[in-house]
Amino acid sequence: MTDDGHPSSATTPGESGWAAAMKELRDLEPTPRRVSLFRVADAIREVLHRMVQTSAPVEVIDAAAAEVEAAAARFGAHTNKSMYEGYAESANAGEPFAFFDHSPMLGRANPLAPPIELWLEDGRILGTATFGAAYEGPPGCVHGGYIAAAFDEVLGSTQSLSGSPGMTGRLTVHYRKPTPLQTELRFVGELERVDGRKIFTRGELWAGDILCAEAEGLFISMDLGRFAQMKAERDERRADTPPST
Numbered sequence: 319m320t321d322d323g324h325p326s327s328a329t330t331p332g333e334s335g336w337a338a339a340m341k342e343l344r345d346l347e348p349t350p351r352r353v354s355l356f357r358v359a360d361a362i363r364e365v366l367h368r369m370v371q372t373s374a375p376v377e378v379i380d381a382a383a384a385e386v387e388a389a390a391a392r393f394g395a396h397t398n399k400s401m402y403e404g405y406a407e408s409a410n411a412g413e414p415f416a417f418f419d420h421s422p423m424l425g426r427a428n429p430l431a432p433p434i435e436l437w438l439e440d441g442r443i444l445g446t447a448t449f450g451a452a453y454e455g456p457p458g459c460v461h462g463g464y465i466a467a468a469f470d471e472v473l474g475s476t477q478s479l480s481g482s483p484g485m486t487g488r489l490t491v492h493y494r495k496p497t498p499l500q501t502e503l504r505f506v507g508e509l510e511r512v513d514g515r516k517i518f519t520r521g522e523l524w525a526g527d528i529l530c531a532e533a534e535g536l537f538i539s540m541d542l543g544r545f546a547q548m549k550a551e552r553d554e555r556r557a558d559t560p561p562s563t
Contacts, residue, residue: 487536
């Protein structure tokens with residue numbers, strides 16, 4: 319580590335891997351298909367946030383249910399496949415953008431995601447996100463489980479800068495202050511050190527000048543063959559599972 323707390327030159331990320339993919343994605347004009355996927359995901363997010371606090375009468379709810387069911391049927395008419403892989407899998411398959419578009423925390427095309435926007439700056443991963451009503455835990459605040467999931471994704475992206483990305487071995491979250499909903503939050507992720515297969519990271523979550531939470535993440539680098547095996551096992555399970563209706 320350097321005196322200012324940043325990773326040493328041995329582990330400081332460069333414009334390759336995660337950083338290069340993120341920069342290219344931010345600079346790239348999205349295709350019409352991606353724009354359409356973003357539009358659908360944004361609309362579903364809006365439905366989620368409005369539904370959890372609606373006072374609409376049953377007739378409105380029933381009408382909305384019919385419209386949502388019809389939309390689901392449109393997608394059901396087409397073959398389902400996983401568009402999301404963990405970053406290491408996507409990058410090694412030559413499709414890192416699948417991770418950024420479809421991640422459950424970062425993905426613009428995934429309505430489960432807030433989404434979190436990440437970028438590389440001064441050897442650290444920085445990010446912003448705003449959690450809406452569907453993420454509420456304590457009154458007016460983000461549920462702690464979503465904060466942990468966000469840290470797992472932020473630090474998961476941070477550890478990819480090591481050049482030997484792997485999987486979460488341990489994630490410890492320290493909740494310092496309640497994290498407000500409907501407020502732009504700021505994430506900071508730092509790559510601390512690499513010790514053999516162990517990748518050590520730390521992160522912070524801020525609301526303005528208030529430190530809401532901190533986290534330490536230990537990741538274990540994985541052999542690429544193991545990722546391929548996990549994917550094959552997943553695809554085999556899906557082939558044996560009837561499509562959902």
